[in-house]
Amino acid sequence: MSPKTVETTTAPAAGELPEHVLKFIEQTRLLPHPESYLIAVLQMLQKHFGYLPAKSLDTVSQLMQIPSAKVTGVATFYHFFTFVPKGKHTISVCLGTACYVKGAGILVDRLKEMLGVEVGAASKDGLFTLEVARCVGACALAPVVIVDDKVYANVKPDELVKILSKYGYKPK
Amino acid sequence: MPTTPLAQVLKMRHEAISRLFDAKFKAITRITVGSATCENAAGANPVYDRFVHLFGQNKKPGVALGRVGCAGRCDLEPVVTVISKGKIPVKYVKMTPAKVDKVFESHVLGGKVVEEYTMEHVAGLRQFKKIVSVCHGAGCIKKNLGVEKAFQDAITELGLGDSVAVTRSACQGLCERGPVAFVYPDSTVYQKVTPEIAKKIVEKHLHGGKPIAEHTWSGKRLANRFLPIYGNVQFFGKQLRLTLRNCGVIDPENLDEYLAVQGYEALGHVLTNMSQKEVIDAVTKSGLRGRGGGGYPAGRKWQIAYDQKSDQKYFICNADEGDPGAFMDRSTIEGDPHTILEGLMIGGYAIGADKGFVYIRAEYPMAIQRLEKAIADARAAGLLGKNILGSKFNFDIELRLGAGAFVCGEETALLASIEGSRGMPHPRPPYPTVSGLWGKPTCINNVETLANVPVVIIDGPAWFSSIGTPKSKGTKVFSLAGKVNNTGLIEVPMGTTLREVVYDVGGGIKGGKNFKAVQTGGPAGGCLPESTLDTPVDYDSLAAAGSIMGSGGMIVMDEDSCMVDVARFFLEFTQDESCGKCTPCREGTKRMLEMLERITAGKGKEGDVEKLLRLADTVRKASLCGLGQAAPNPVISTITHFRDEYDAHIREKKCPAGVCAALVTYTIIADKCVGCTACARKCPVQCISGAPKKVHVINQDACIKCGQCLLACKFDAVLRK
Known part of the structure; x- marks a missing residue:
């Protein structure tokens, strides 16, 4: 289908997407293989919302002229995308080999206990989401814990309370 | 306007150098601060900012400040290097803003090195005024009988032992001139050294201060150029840096610096003097094989893509470095992004592609940002786009x-x-070189492979193929991590043994513990025990030993690592990452993981190992792509080499390394317990009893094996077994 047949500005669902994403989709229409930018669009949305709201996926499907099934298929395939809102801060424990052999598994267990959540979920107060990361490539600093964009190196289990306190964590 | 692309590159280099000259290369002292993902995580930004601040306050002529990519000593970051003309570079490690103040005042302003912050000091090595490094590559070692000893003897004889050290280096690719010896910091290369010449070098050069011209080699090669800048000869001398030649030396965000070190000269040369076929032949002749793990000859791949008739071809750089424990590609891109672009362009020219892609992990934000900048800079300089360097190449x-x-x-x-779909593999053939992106012929090479291409062109395929083993040419970059003293990014000639990597470059096992295994190749590789440590690092030898070269992750494990747990860890990874398209991988990895989980939980049954091996064989043979075909490797290799650990888990319900939580017990050693109550207070289930100042006891029935007591005890009284 020719991309020109899609009305962008008047489509009511378009309001679900932030302006810069709409603009990006618009630009891709002029490029060869516009559908190949689907992952890039989803990444922008995830960055904007912190997760992928279901409605926004429908809008992407319409605007990019990609079947909804495929958009969902792609979004669910890649680990990077989530469908539930995140906590204010994201704690990511690297579970790469180097971190693992240096005790990252213990850090995950401790964090689960501290926050009362399973991996992938947000704490009840909405402050933290606990995640585990594939290797972040900082193996020499293992084990590493990443809170938002800040990397904490050589983390020991006992240091977790101190680290999280900086982000408003209150020990039980 | 210069007439040829090469002349144009040379002109660009000339201009770049003149722009840099006053700022950087004319400087008597250069201070560089490492800047990469890991450096910044270790705190490099405040260190750099502090230098900027101090420079703002004290103008010091002849001193330049800059940022460079990762030089490879990750465990000691942030690293600051002070390079003064005629002196061995001083590497300050684990820097903080406070230490910067001291270094600035003492070293930069006062000329006095702050010994206690140097890499040598931290590593327990001595600083020497001069270092002689005798090549121990295969080519030299056959002929250098007695040379090392002659150096030693002469140095002792003249009483220079306190100021001159003798070390060994890895093959530096000067085999035809061997035996060679390097003298630092003068960066003098002596060729065809005999014991007699060695004696003369000590007398005239090391003692007298005058290099002996008739025995030196004055050629220039990309690989040898920065030897004096890397510093810390003990660590870097055993490496040969081709891919990483500029990493930690140039500012990755400055195109001028790349141009100044012969950057884009290979591209200019190719566009001026070589046909597509000649480029492919050069790469074929060099023996360069794919560094992503498969080891497919790069030249052959290019040839197949070249042979296809098509209106459109693509060249892709695969920077999707997903192996846990691998960070070679990230560091290469962060340290020297233009090299990748240049390799990609040369590849594109060779096969007849006009469009290239770099597919990179979203988890590498700094690498992405530096590549974006490099692409924008190259485009602005006319190195990307239409009619590159005035040629017909787009x-x-x-x-x-x-x-x-x-x-x-x-x-x-x-x-x-890249096409925007779920990342699921499809059966080959057709191979991507025949029908790839959008059905067009597409050549895909790994980051490291492409970074080698400019070296092959500039220094020549014959030279490149002189390094390494008969079937594996050149060097290999490894990210060395785990329980080893010097963790970091290293590059060694193919054929270096695992033992040399772990003990010489890696500095041995942390804390003096016993080596247990080295894991190569990530989740697709295997664990190799002590008995295989003399295996040379090349594609075929590692495969024969039961692992693979892989992309270059190398994790060292000591006696505290449980090999069954390691196998379970990798299986958990591949099982989670299996795309689910083919049954053997989707179901097979799941069932293998279940069996391993059972074994590590103490519920293993006799015969489980045989079942695992049978299933592993099926998954290996029947899976669609490399992920599934290689997924059983960690299981097979750990069973082959560490069967006793599996048996201990299954028969005795014990984890010899004390890792598998369900199989360990915590006990308190009565002799060591002072009754401080620290463990009892920490225990989450209150299963530790004992009054203050009395020996404590753990109630094994109630213990949840969380290990809190072990962490809490300051007297080593808690035993985990």
Whole structure:
């Protein structure tokens, strides 16, 4: 289908997407293989919302002229995308080999206990989401814990309370 | 206007150098601060800012400040290097803003090195005024009988032992001139050294201060150029840096610095003097094999893509470095992004592609940002786009980001991901070189492979193929991590043994513990025990030993690592990353993981190991892509080499390394317990009893094996077994 047949500005669902994403989709229409930018669009949305709201996926499907099934298929395939809102801060424990052999598994267990959540979920107060990361490539600093964009190196289990306190964590 | 692309590059270099000259290269002292993902995590930014601040206050002529990529000593970051003319570079490690103040005042302003912050001091090595490094590559070692000893003897004789050290180096690719010896910091290269010449070098050069011209080699090669700048000869001398030649030396965000070190000269040369066929022949002749793990000859791949008739071809750089424990590609891109672009352009020219992609993990924000800048700078300088350097060659590069799927490192899955689909592999043939991106012929090479291409062109395929083993040419970059003293990024000639990597470059096992295994090749590789440590690092030898070269992750494990748990860890990874398209991988990895989980939980049954091996064989043979075919490798290799650990888990319900939580017990050693109550207070289930100042006891029935007591005890009284 020719991309020109899609009305962008008047489509009511378009309001679900932030302006810069709409603009990006618009630009891709002029490029060869516009559908190949689907992952890039989803990444922008995830960055904007912190997760992928279901409605926004429908809008992407319409605007990019990609079947909804495929958009969902792609979004669910890649680990990077989530469908539930995140906590204010994201704690990511690297579970790469180097971190693992240096005790990252213990850090995950401790964090689960501290926050009362399973991996992938947000704490009840909405402050933290606990995640585990594939290797972040900082193996020499293992084990590493990443809170938002800040990397904490050589983390020991006992240091977790101190680290999280900086982000408003209150020990039980 | 220069007439040829090469002349144009040379002109650009000339201009770049003149722009840099006053600022950088004319400087008597250069201070560089490491800047990469890991450096910054270790605190490099405040260190750099502090230098900027101090320079603002004290103008010091002849001193330049700059940022460089990762030089490879990750465990000691942030690293600050002070390079003064005629002196061995001083590397300050684990720097903080407070230490910067002291270094600035004492060293930069006062000329006095702050010994206690140097890499040598931290590593327990001595600082020497001069270092003689005798090549121990295969070519030299056959002929250098007695040379090392002659150096030693002469040095002792003249009483220079306190100021001159003798070390060994890895092959530096000067085999035809061997035996060679290097003298630092003068960066003098002596060729065809005999014991007699060695004696003369000590007398005239090391003692008298005058190099002996008739025995020196004055040629220039990309690989040898920065030897004096790397510093810390004990660590870097055993390496040969081709891929990483500029990492930690130039500012990765400055095109001028890349141009100044012969950057884009290979591209200029190719566009001026070589036909497409000649480029392919050069790469074929060099013996360069794919560094992503497969080891497919790069030249052959290019040839197949070249042979296809098509209106459109693509060249892709695979930077989807997903192996846990691998960070070679990230460091290479962060340290020297233009090299990748240059390799990609040369490849594009050779096969007749005008469009290139770099497919990179979204988890590497700094690498992405530096590549974006490099692409923009190259485009602005006329190195990308239409009619590059005035030639008829058009080429442009686009970045595509992954979204966290390990399988996308597999080439057909990578193509699907670039096309915007689920990253699922499809059966080959047709290979991507015949029918790839959008059905067009597509050549896919790994970051490290492409970084070697400019070296092959500039220094020549014959020289390149002189390094390494008969079937594996050149060098290999490894990210050395785990329980080893010197963790970091290293590059060694193919054929270096695992033992040399772990003990010489890596500095041995942390804390004096016993070596247990080295894991190569990530989740697709295997664990190799002590008995295989003399295996040379090359594609075929590692495969014969039961592992693979892989992309270059190398994790060292000591006696505290449980090999069954390691196998379970990798299986958990591949099982989670299996895309689910083919049954053997989807179901097979799941069932293998279940069996391993059972064994590590103490519920293993006799015969489980045989079942695992049978299933592993099926998964290996029947899976669609490399992920599934290689997934059983960690299981097979740990069973082959560490069967006793599996048996201990299954028969005795014991984890010899004390890792598997369900199989360990915590006990308190009565002799060591002082009754401080620290453990009892920490225990979450209150299963530790004992009054203050009395020996405590753990109630094994109630213990949940969380290990809190072990962490709490300051008297080593808690035993984990």
